[in-house]
Amino acid sequence: MEDGRGLEKNRRGAGFSVDLALLRTFVTVHRAGSFTRAAALLGLSQPAVTSQIRTLERQLGRPLFLRQARGVTPTTIGDELAHKAAPHLDALVEIAETGLEDDSTLRTLHLAGPPEFTAERALPALGELTGEDGQAFALRASFGNAEETLEGLAAGHHDLAIGTARPRGALHTATPLCDEVHVLVATPHWAERAGVEDVRDTDASALKHVPVVEVHESLPFVGRYWASVFDARPASPATVVAPDLRAVLACAVAGAGLAVLPRYLCAEALERGDVVALHDPPVPPLRTYFLVVRTGTLAMPHIARAHEWLLRAAADWN
Numbered sequence: 001m002e003d004g005r006g007l008e009k010n011r012r013g014a015g016f017s018v019d020l021a022l023l024r025t026f027v028t029v030h031r032a033g034s035f036t037r038a039a040a041l042l043g044l045s046q047p048a049v050t051s052q053i054r055t056l057e058r059q060l061g062r063p064l065f066l067r068q069a070r071g072v073t074p075t076t077i078g079d080e081l082a083h084k085a086a087p088h089l090d091a092l093v094e095i096a097e098t099g100l101e102d103d104s105t106l107r108t109l110h111l112a113g114p115p116e117f118t119a120e121r122a123l124p125a126l127g128e129l130t131g132e133d134g135q136a137f138a139l140r141a142s143f144g145n146a147e148e149t150l151e152g153l154a155a156g157h158h159d160l161a162i163g164t165a166r167p168r169g170a171l172h173t174a175t176p177l178c179d180e181v182h183v184l185v186a187t188p189h190w191a192e193r194a195g196v197e198d199v200r201d202t203d204a205s206a207l208k209h210v211p212v213v214e215v216h217e218s219l220p221f222v223g224r225y226w227a228s229v230f231d232a233r234p235a236s237p238a239t240v241v242a243p244d245l246r247a248v249l250a251c252a253v254a255g256a257g258l259a260v261l262p263r264y265l266c267a268e269a270l271e272r273g274d275v276v277a278l279h280d281p282p283v284p285p286l287r288t289y290f291l292v293v294r295t296g297t298l299a300m301p302h303i304a305r306a307h308e309w310l311l312r313a314a315a316d317w318n
Contacts, residue, residue: 087296
């Protein structure tokens, strides 16, 4: 059975030393979960990546990955080596990049997350850190779903990721950022047609004829709300599907039907009366956001500062 003692014993017994290029390839494969994706990230051929991993495995005397039909899975020894090596390799990259920059060059923070939350919450907060205060950095943002964001973070495309799932494993460090309250809304016209008078007593059956506006055919927001609050499934498929919650809100305001939206996103529309809440459950559905970094990279000042700033800003979002 493999454990940490195996790697430690092998290091001591063989006068262990490893080419940094091999470690870099190994960490890239570990993060990408595939020789093919790692080869693309490194600008190498797949046979070259395979050869380097085999060389490293021979040096260690242990297999580092289990080959599967789709990609690779690290062995226990592979996970241990990645956990020990990855932060140091990231730090070396940081040193190399810093050494190439002159004093007038800003460090760049690469942020990734869901489009609505990143645009409405994270980017305005981090925009305050891009000024000339002696600790400023440049900011680059990209949008994606949870899976895409974590894959990009693991591959080194992003420095800081915002997601709604806590990643597994030791190569990522996740910190709870804030909770998002979901609200069931529609125009006053639809509330009246559904006979909604007391939002505390709304029944799912009263809403079965109201059209649904969603981000996906699978009804991720409405379906979760119905399951959590009504212990039921939505009676109707989506009438309008738009893959951005801001578009969903715009359609709901236009009278296209009901929608389940984060409260922060629809608060102004509720205040203006463009939409109204159709239900006020004792315990509204919540979704938790996490700040995620590659383990060890919080030692880099620009990442640590952005991380701390977002946590501070999130105290007011809740």
